[in-house]
Amino acid sequence: MAGTTLSGWDTKTAVALVAAGALAVGLSGCGKGDDQGVSGSYDTSGKSSAEVAVEAAKPLCADGKTITIVWEAGLQSLDPIKFSGPKWTEATGCKVEVVEVPTSEMFTKIAQDYRAGSGAYDALNVIPAWMPDLVQMGALEELDGLVDKYGYRGELQNIAATYRDNQMTVDGKIYGFPDDGDVFLMYYRKDIFARQDLQDAYKSKTGKDLVVPTTWEDFISVGQFLTGALKKEGTFGASMFREPGYGNFMFQERFRNEGGKFFDGDMKATVNSAAGVKVFNDWLTENKFMAKGVEKFGFVENLAEFVQGKSAMTISWPPYGRFAAGYLENEEALNWVPKTQIAGKIGYALPPGGHPELAAGFALSVASGSKNKEAAYLFIQWLNSEEISNQRVQLPYALRDPFRNSHFENEGYKALWPDAKDYLAALGDAAQTGLLDLSLIQTDKYEEALRQGISRLWAGDNPQKILDDVAAEWDKITASVGTDKQKAVYESWAAKSGAYPN
Secondary structure, three states, X not given: OOOOEEOOEEOOOOOXXXXXXXXXXXXXXXXXXXXXXXXXXXXXOOOOHHHHHHHHHHHHOOOOOEEEEEEEOOHHHHHHHHHHHHHHHHHHOOEEEEEEEOHHHHHHHHHHHHHHOOOOOOEEEEOHHHHHHHHHHOOEOOOHHHHHHOOOHHHHOOEOHHHHHHOOEEOOEEOOEEOOOOOOEEEEEHHHHOOHHHHHHHHHHHOOOOOOOOOHHHHHHHHHHHHHHOHHHOOEOOOOOOOHHHXXXXXXXXXXXXXXXXXXXXXXXXXXXXHHHHHHHHHHHHHOOOOOOHHHOOHHHHHHHHHOOOEOEEEEOOHHHHHHOOOOOOOHHHOOOOOOOOOOOEEEEOOOOOOOEEOOOOEEEEEOOOOOHHHHHHHHHHHHOHHHHHHHOOOOOOOOOOOXXXXXXXXXXXXXXXXXXXXHHHHHHHHHXXXXXXXXXXXXXXXXXXXXXXXXXXXOOOHHHHHHHHXXXXXXXXXXXXXXXXXXXXXXXXXXXOOOOO
16 A cells, blocks of 8 residues: 555655556566666576566676665665665675655655656656656656566566556557556445344345445445444444545445446546446435544544444455454564454455455656666566565565565465465455556546545535536636647546456
């Protein structure tokens, strides 16, 4: 899960792209390289991608070269500071300088460095939704030539399909390696759903079996029932983070699962369609069976509600699954996590609708202004490789989430807590059906209009009126960018496998 404070949403530290077919036949193109050049090929026979990266980097690092990499401030940065950075230095001689930047400032810092021509950054962490903007301005290095030179294309195929096909390319060219499996999952209380008294009562009331809901209609029905049935026990049917920054992602997911499309054929915003209004009205219905004040719940508040046994269902990023299980509860860097009262009682499933949001996430890129492009590239290939990434996603103090097929099948990971195999299986399912965040030129302006709309919803405004205003604001943003220009970007995004269900 990614993000610290991205225009109003607080995630890890507050607590803390049409590529598949093209990859199969091989994309063409070449990176610009650096003073070492990109031409030629490298002998990769009999070597892993991690080994190739280390071997190739050694002569580039013979003079003790320093690679700067931009990383999200907080828990995420403990990966390169405590683990991968020192490990890379020991293996290659290249020093790693981690530039910690709050998520809310990362896009601006990257853009400013590029425009100033200062070359202060070599490698980057980039939220995939930013890629069209950054590529258009020229801030990201195209990586195809380096990928081919160092034989990394085949291993990229082993990144889970939804991340690989949606978070790696712009206009068919590689600009980043998907490196964080941010996706929403549903977490639920297995013990509650297994109770015979509750099963009998729900069957008597509705004629249906009490099962983990796969539709939002059933989510409402089950949530209402459980709140009533468990009231004396101090447990609500569900909880959710509703703070508008998070709500932006939740709306994007649910709107599309309800059949909504963001724009019509003329690039007019359609978030105010019946699907959008239904989402807003359903949210208002759901809040009535959740805890008082849920409209203000952020990541930590919702986490506390769930792990302390006060709700039977919730939806969030992958760390919730680990925290609720009690995994790493004695890790000093995670001492802000409320102590779980429900370890061993957690089930994992896809959210209703079956197409969860790939909410934020990170890709590893190379800054086009870097003076050390090839060395920077080799570092991110090593970080992203099967061998090293399998270690990084299990670090006890950083919050990188599984994103490779091998991560979901890692026997060591499966053994980390009793239900870890079920957790990884659910993440593997999500990695096949996840929905990509809307990605346009000036994406954040569209998101900010939606966030403001969600704030108005909690203030009591009419859902249809709110969304009519959001749609009008989106149309203004589109016009300011240039309708034809933005339409081309949207159509490229909409052609990706994760843009819309099916």
